[in-house]
Amino acid sequence: MFDIQKIRADFPILSRQVNGKPLVYFDNGATTQKPQVVIDAIATYYQEINANIHRGVHTLSQLATDAYEASRTKIQNHINAQFAHEVLFTSGTTHGVNLVANGFASLLKAGDEVLVSALEHHSNIVPWQMLCEKTGAVLKVIPMNEKGELVMTEFDQLLSDKTKIVTVNHISNALGTINPIKYMIDKAHQFGAAVFIDGAQAVPHLKPNVQELDCDFYAFSGHKICGPTGTGILYGKEAWLNKLPPYQGGGEMIKEVTFEKTTYAELPHKFEAGTPNIAGGIVLGAAVDYMNSVGFDNIQKQELELLNYATEQLLAIEGLKIYGTAEAKTSVISFNIDGIHPYDIGTIVDKLGIAVRTGHHCAQPIMNFFEIPGTIRASFAFYNTKEEIDVMVEAVKKAKMMLS
Incomplete structure (x- = not known):
């Protein structure tokens, strides 16, 4: 009850x-407020298992690693991703958008088209503008009407073989509009375009089923779902994540480093350079548990x-x-x-x-x-x-x- x-x-x-x-x-x-169980989980991490992850054989490192990866699995199950390695920890939705936009710089050429919607948060506009400036691709906008809805007939007409990625929010942060993303995903795929969904405003209200949606990417922020700030998730289909180059270089994302050549780690570590927000990642799992308990x-x-x-x-x-x-x-x-x-x-x-x-x-x-x-x-x-x-x-x- x-x-x-x-x-x-x-x-x-x-x-x-x-x-x-x-x-x-x-x-x-x-941002959402935080329940006591989330606040307590932050203290528990630092009081009981604080250690760097993936790199140590000592007990605390193993405990922290297990908790961090258990959180990844919780989120995989929550959004119904096929594989845990399709779930990347980020600092938030903005990080996820920039990761994908940066990766697409190696895939686009002059004259290719990127479709964004008129309902987007700046974080889902600016990185794509930067991508287009870098590659010569063209940014096209799906228009909205007076009710704050996207005009689907215009969207249909904008799609073409030049469309390489469509990026749209699941729910508008400014107006609350729930966009018909399943229709948009299916339609874009008919033209071979990838689809990025900004789920920042959706995850507090619903459970996205990424396999059912068939989106290629889905990003959200932990602090919008009763979790800590500075945390987020980028889901990406395995095939797409393998195709994109690493976003950042450093520790953890490598397989082997020499001065002559570096090879990269397998997913998800390829996109998780450096020491992550370990406490945040673990506690995000606790926040997801709380939301599901409600x-x-x-x-x-x-x-x-x-x-x-x-x-x-x-x-x-x-x-x-x-x-x-x-x-x-x-x-x-x-x-x-x-x-x-x-x-x-x-x-x-x-x-x-x-x-x-x-x-x-x-x-x-x-x-x-x-x-x-x-x-x-x-x-x-x-x-x-x-x-x-x-x-x-x-x-x-x-x-x-x-x-x-």
Whole structure:
């Protein structure tokens, strides 16, 4: 059974006050809060098995290595990757994007095409722009409509034999739109193109099945799924990871080094140069365990109720407009109030203990499309409540009255 009070008790930070008010944390799209089991797992690693991994025969090194690789296997099972070596530890989604974009520099030539969507976070735009500048490839954009949905007829027309990779987020961080990635993956594969999925905003809400999706790459960040910052995962199909060159050189990613020639290690170590965030990798496994113990069916049900309730309550405020009204949407609401800058609303509600995000959310092309400087974004997690939404709505009303 889903007991919201029991769930909330798992998160120590939810009991604190901000500016003398009980914290209402609606910035989950930026990062999720951490349950006590995750916090404890960090301390346990450093207190009991702190050692470098893969390189030592001593007991602590073996214990740390076993825990790190057990976490990789947990994540393999969580996303249903075929092999554990298809799961690479990274520092986050941005690292994963850059790893793949850098690798494709050796595969593209002038005139090849890279397709990105109009809904992307800057981290899934800039590395591909850099790739195109380096190779002479052409960046093409899948357009969006007024509801914040990608226009699939335009996507179909953009695809051609020149398309070498399509990169799209599973869920928009700025609008909450859930993109039809299975359709896009299947369509792109008809033209022989690879598909990279930015799953940063999806993994807190659902379990991606990478084999069912048939995506070539899928990246996400640990801190978006109740795990520690500085951690992430890049899934890549074995064939693609073998085809790409190493992203970084150094220790761990080598098989043999001489001054004349270096040979590289097998997957996954080929892409994991240097001492990794060992504690982070291990604790990411603990975070995945926690999310699965809550249950993604329960998470989706709770967050859908919050989304629907907050949408109804906010739209009752005169002059308030929601950006992103896709049919398929997760628990993110981006909104503005006529004549008031989003930053001013955000500043006032913060004084009342409410954490929301204001600005362009690292998605300036979306804001340019709507011809606005930014939005106020309230992003909900499974540990939030309708009562907290009521507090936010009253705070927004108060801010509107003060600023009008």
